[in-house]
Structures are given as C-alpha cells and as structure tokens.
Amino acid sequence: MIRWASQRLPLLGARDDAAEPELVRRARRGDADAFGELVRLHQDRVYALAARMVGPDAAEDIAQQAFVKAWRGLGRFDGRAAFGTWLHRIAVNACMDELRRAGRFRPVPLESVEWTLADAEDVAETVTEGDELSERRAALAWALERLPSEDRLILLLRTAEERSYEEIGALLGLNIKTVGTRLFRARARLHGLIQHRLGGRSDDLR
Secondary structure (H helix, E strand, O other): OOOOOOOOOOOOOOOOOOOHHHHHHHHHOOOHHHHHHHHHHHHHHHHHHHHHHHOHHHHHHHHHHHHHHHHHOHHHOOOOOOHHHHHHHHHHHHHHHHHHHHOOOOOOOHHHOHHHHHHHHHHHHHOOOOOOHHHHHHHHHHHHHHOOHHHHHHHHHHHHOOOOHHHHHHHHOOOHHHHHHHHHHHHHHHHHHHHHHHOOOOHHHO
C-alpha cells in the first residue's frame, strides 16, 4: 500500500524529474525500488488529479489502481511520451471508469473547487454585492457535480494542473484545435450551470 505523502489538493507546477529516465529503465528491468522512487515523484500529482475528479474518498483507491497498472504495464511503455504523461493517462482512464460506475453526479467538496474559480470569474457579475464568496463556491461545487465528466477533466487539466494544450492533447488523444474547442464548451457549460444555480433556476437540472 502506498503511504501518501500528502492529501492536500495543490496547484501543481513543475517538478524536477531529471533522474526519471534512469529510474524508468531500472523499473522496466524489474527494480521495485526504482519504481518506488517513481511513485514518490508522482504520487501527490496523481492523488490530486483523482481527488478533484472523483472526490477524496475514492482518490486513494484510484491512485493505487493507476500505479499498479503502471507497474504491470511497464513492458508496454515505449518511451514515446514522458513517463509522467503515460502514468497520468492511466490515472485519467481510471477516474473516468470510476465516474461511469458511480453515475453522472459525483459530490465535489467545497475545499476542492478553488482550482476552477478563475474559469467562473465572469459569473461574479450575477451575484449581488451582499452575497458571500461561499455562495459562489457552493454554486461552483454544485455545477461541477453536474458537469459531464469529460468537461470536468479538461478544465482540471488546464486550470489545476496548468497543462498546456499540447500536454492535454497528449493525455486525452486530441489535437490542439479540439482541445481548445472542448475547453470553450466546458467553460460555457460550467458558467451556464452556475448562473442557473445562482438565479434559482436549478430544479430542472437536478
């Protein structure tokens, strides 16, 4: 069982992984210690992605699944993509499988929604001066629960993980133009859901 270094939901930036290619080579030869070091390098990022997609209750199991699948599938890793990209693709697929099993709506805890507040800034104009930020955050959590899984994922990759369009395309198997189109669509859907919630017209969206 992996012992998670952190269960926080960080804004994920660059990481020093200069030693990663050698660790991957050793792990492919069956070196469990080298793979353990790869786990250490990536565990917080994989956990954070899973927590934002499926919620913290299921995130540890999803992350465990991703690392187990990666260990078993190292023989199929051809090195055309970075190891981290390959690993995150496995984690993304595990998250999507979990969301399909759980059904469309999955609770999003309030403390995990800051990653996409920037994508909802124009919604602020629909909130009166006396409204608290907590109301907007609650509306955002409600909207994220109802956002299609594919839309929530692409917003997460762009906003929380600060992935480039090229990186998102590599993870999801999309060209750059399609990434842009799906991001635009996801933001539009998110804004529409929040506006319905704040405007008290949410009954038909439940």
